[in-house]
Amino acid sequence: MLDAQLNPKIIESAEHEDRTRCRAVHAYLPPYPQDAEDRGIQGQVYVEFSVMPDGRSRNPRIILAVPQGTFERSVRDGLLHSEFVSAPAERSPIQCTMFYRFVMEGAVGYSRLDAYVEETLAHARAGDPRAQMLYGMLLVGLPQLNKPRSQALPWFLKSAQAGMPVAQYQVGYSLLKGWGCNCEENKGLDWLRRAAQAGQPDAEVTLAMYALKGSPDQERLRQARLWLEQAAAGGSHDGKLYLSALLATASEAEGGDPRRALTLLGEVFRGVKDDPTAFEIRAAAQASAGEFREAVQSERQAVAMAQRLKWDVTPLNERLTHYMGNQPWRRSLLDF
Template sequence: MKRILLVALFVIVGGVLPAHASFDKAMQDYTEGNFAEAYRSFDALAAIGDYSSAFNIGVMYFRGEYVERDPVEAWAWMQLAASQSGAENMTQTAGKIFAKFPPGAQEAAQMRLEELMHSHGKDKLLADLNPVMLSDEECDIERTPLEKEPPRYPRMELKRGRFGRVVLEYSVMPGGHVRDVTVAQSSADSFAKAAGESALSYRYEPAAVAEPTSGVKTAVTFNIAGPVGNKRRLVAELNEWKDKAEAGDPVAQYVYAYRLGVFRSFRKHMKGVDLEYRTANKWYLQAAQQGIPQAQFEIGRNMVMGRGCKADVKNGLKWISAAAVGGIPEAQKYLATSTGAMPEVERREHAIRWLKNAALNGHYFSGLLLAWELVSGPEQASEEELLLAEELVAAEPVDYFDRVRILETKAAVAAAGADFKTAQHLQQQAIDTAERLEWDLRDVNHRHETYLRSEKWSGPYYYDIELEPELQQASVN
């Protein structure tokens, strides 16, 4: 039996929504004996219809790897995979296991299979994972920009006559200023630096929300020829990707959808071009269904936030989890910071696990978040945790421009190591920087007071971000 299971285990059978690269990563964890990570990955992939992963969950139940040995549960997962994929080797393996069950176990196994069909069957997943598309007017979740000062053209690039483009992603705070400015794409480091630093001064209309609005994208172009020539270039570029997307290229489907989202910031210059979120979602979904992890993250995040579709947190997170398994650092960071009402001990363990994955993939922002988690828990950080946090904050920022968060994280790490003088100095620098940017100062002041008392900071980064009463009234008006 063991030999049969091993043969079936290594067969990659396309499910409803293939995720082959992600499956390979899960298989690598399995073959290396990292059963906990492998099980989590198989579970996330099975949730989007990868039935090879579902079968392997059955194998792990049959062998008692990470989970307790349970032949009934094992058969239910294997039979689910066999029935939904049509794979003959899976059917044969499941049949041999089922034949050895006594009548009572067979009945229990059939009942468990029915439960799995209701949650993981092909028709159910296709219904759950397809967002209910809505127009921008029906969603109405965008923050309204009030001020976007254009960046200064890098002198050297201007002399060379070079055209540049940068895609920024950031969060908008309730009060309207932006945080965590990150460069997602750029044509040159000089353009990225100019655009990233400029974005710190962006202002949006205040909103009575309880947390930052994340994943806001803006495209910044550096073009000597002017806006007319730039519009022609952008439209021609979009049409080129659209042709490839319509021909069925999944990578082009993702790129086209992504650029539709980015070019929303040029809507006033691109009248007549369909830049609605639901149009981008259509192409993200097609690419996600063909196993593009980046597209899985984008469609999942849009579902969670209700961008261009009805908000659906549960099923949006399924897509994001699959993207995280596929190694997308942004998806891993998203899971780390989207823990809902999870108990604190579990939340912290969950966050640290995903942030470590993202940081190992070279994601600077995740490394910064990881350092914060390591030192801001209720207990004193261990020597190993403190050492790792110190290494993370010592790294040079890569495509990340929120200097206030960098300074505050360094201050928190210093305080965790009982170096309160350094913590106070760094925190004061953060306060000075926030004042120059005219940002809300409550969070930074709370922490500075803590370090003055020679105490380390314990708790979340966004400790107190509600709008001031007058801003709440202005937002309502």
């Protein structure tokens, strides 16, 4: 058992955010991946993502995918093209979760959703740490259940105490955000470090983003890059994404490296042609390298894609103005 002093103080039905904004107004369901269908592969994905005031999602973060490398792109594509409840422009982004199941039509031996939930709960009650973590994800990730984070957190905590790094990340992130519990940053950071030390990439990325909050000094920049390098080295999509954005916007004195940013970007977005984020980072890297004409072209492509997706393009146009004036972008690209 881990130190009980690290346990969150759970608050019944507490969300600290308006989860109605996580409801999809128009959900885009991408086709079943052809390769998976041909091979008879079924699976599940749990994802966290931000919904902006414009009602569109940004940077879906895959927390669990079974099997790995099969359905992640379909989930990211589905969220990119879905529409959620919008809010006034001055509101902050909201963090949301979703649980996807990929089941082939007519599949034999693959439980119906209600039976799957009950089976998972039975295993969780029997003390299976993986089932405890999975049941927590089902509670907050399935729109059909729509349970508050406070009901999922005890299951995440049981799994985390048993040493599951993904569950430790869930507890740490909940404490950091005040999801279903009191917001206690120090406790949250402790859980995140435990998960990160076990190689959990989402914890590594979250610790990096925490270090970059506000106006980070050189030491915090060093810490952030260290965590992102660790996540990227482990093959993390988000580790490479955030590292590429950091390298594209940092000055040379701060350790910026636009060429490496472009290399990482190519790995993250290989085969992806309609996500404005890829072109945003590319434009920033090109501008940082002094290639302003190319940066303007890339940013204009990002703006055009964002308009088709019905994003608020105000921040994109601000960056475009910088590049047109031969100025690099030195602020964050991924404030969500």
